[in-house]
Amino acid sequence: MPKINLPTDITPEMKEAKKDYLDRHTPHVVAPAKVKKGETFQVLVRMGQDYVHPDLEEHYIQYLQLYKGDKLLATAIYNPKASTAGKDPASGHQQAAFFVSLDAPAKFSAMSYCTLHGLWVSEEVHVEVE
């Protein structure tokens, strides 16, 4: 199995020392802090916050998954080079937006698979319901 990289495995020291590598491999969940019950909202899953992951045939993000609590909601599977036509293929920044609604507060998280560096799990993002 590839290494399964959990956010809790990454110490502040590692984060500082290998910021680029760790940031662009960790999926980030971007969602509103609070939503209305039953209202559709977007949850973005993207690789990297400050750095971008390449999108090359020999090194790309093959899939991104969105979880709500312990339930898988959706998986986006990519063919390489989808995101970088016309620009530097090192600047991939793979991302997908899903659309969900809530009946109660929820924690969203994501998992991604890099064809060279294995499985990565995001931090959890809490969404309140008003």
Place this chain on the structure above:
Amino acid sequence: MPKINLPTDITPEMKEAKKDYLDRHTPHVVAPAKVKKGETFQVLVRMGQDYVHPDLEEHYIQYLQLYKGDKLLATAIYNPKASTAGKDPASGHQQAAFFVSLDAPAKFSAMSYCTLHGLWVSEEVHVEVE
């Protein structure tokens, strides 16, 4: 095999007579008419333009695919009921947004699979590059 429903199979008469059924089963590609070369932009694939497809365990959109010309770029695979917590599950409206860039004009299209009604292909959407 399930029936593969192509936009060219649907006559204006059918579209009028079975508007609800046809609209909510046909994926629609929403993209800008013109983009800058190498700039990242969003391509939304959503079921239905005026009607919504249900998102129930026994009847849901299991996957949506985005194609550029004849190339598959990405597939979003869904578990049922992801989009309808807290509201009428008949109001699913499954959709996914992908993020791409172009080096030349392109035609985007989509294919979807409904667990009860088979495979459906969208119309093509042209995106110019300036």
Place this chain on the structure above:
Amino acid sequence: MPKINLPTDITPEMKEAKKDYLDRHTPHVVAPAKVKKGETFQVLVRMGQDYVHPDLEEHYIQYLQLYKGDKLLATAIYNPKASTAGKDPASGHQQAAFFVSLDAPAKFSAMSYCTLHGLWVSEEVHVEVE
């Protein structure tokens, strides 16, 4: 959209003239002619009967799907070069075996996606139940 190649599109003349190309792109379903009700049996989906499809980064079978009647049962998604380590990568012959049971006679079929040559649909295979 890529061309969706149906078995009914392929005339005997085409099949003779482009035998290699057509054979290795068409998925074949291999299943027993008759099974016992409720008994697990294997259904193999493989590319090509007499010819093999390459398994190269720039040209491979990305997915195979198995359908029972108009229902999707399973999809196998491949990363390139899984099937050809230690031999000529032109000799890929991508295939997957699924395991199912029946309560009534059924028709199985398959669809595949080649990263260069689009979507291909198999002939149907009938399985009787005794």
Place this chain on the structure above:
Amino acid sequence: MPKINLPTDITPEMKEAKKDYLDRHTPHVVAPAKVKKGETFQVLVRMGQDYVHPDLEEHYIQYLQLYKGDKLLATAIYNPKASTAGKDPASGHQQAAFFVSLDAPAKFSAMSYCTLHGLWVSEEVHVEVE
């Protein structure tokens, strides 16, 4: 995120106490101990060794993945009830066979996702090359 159940998390005591639950949730990799270089062979991934996992709409194995070392080779994605027509749906026993070849000894492993009980990782299976 769901719990990611690793074989190293499961102590002999747990295995004894919760044998049924643990066995049917853990993917098993079945492969020959030794193969010829470049020869195609089957690698079976199946849920459970002595117990079977149900295949119900509300509780099923949604996907199985096969890894070679730290590389994902293939993913099989299932729709529910594919494996249990005509028999007790509690007797699912989801499994998929993939076909690979080797140029050097390899370790195969698998990961599965149960819609109720999260992600599970198999033990590694070593295959020698002669």
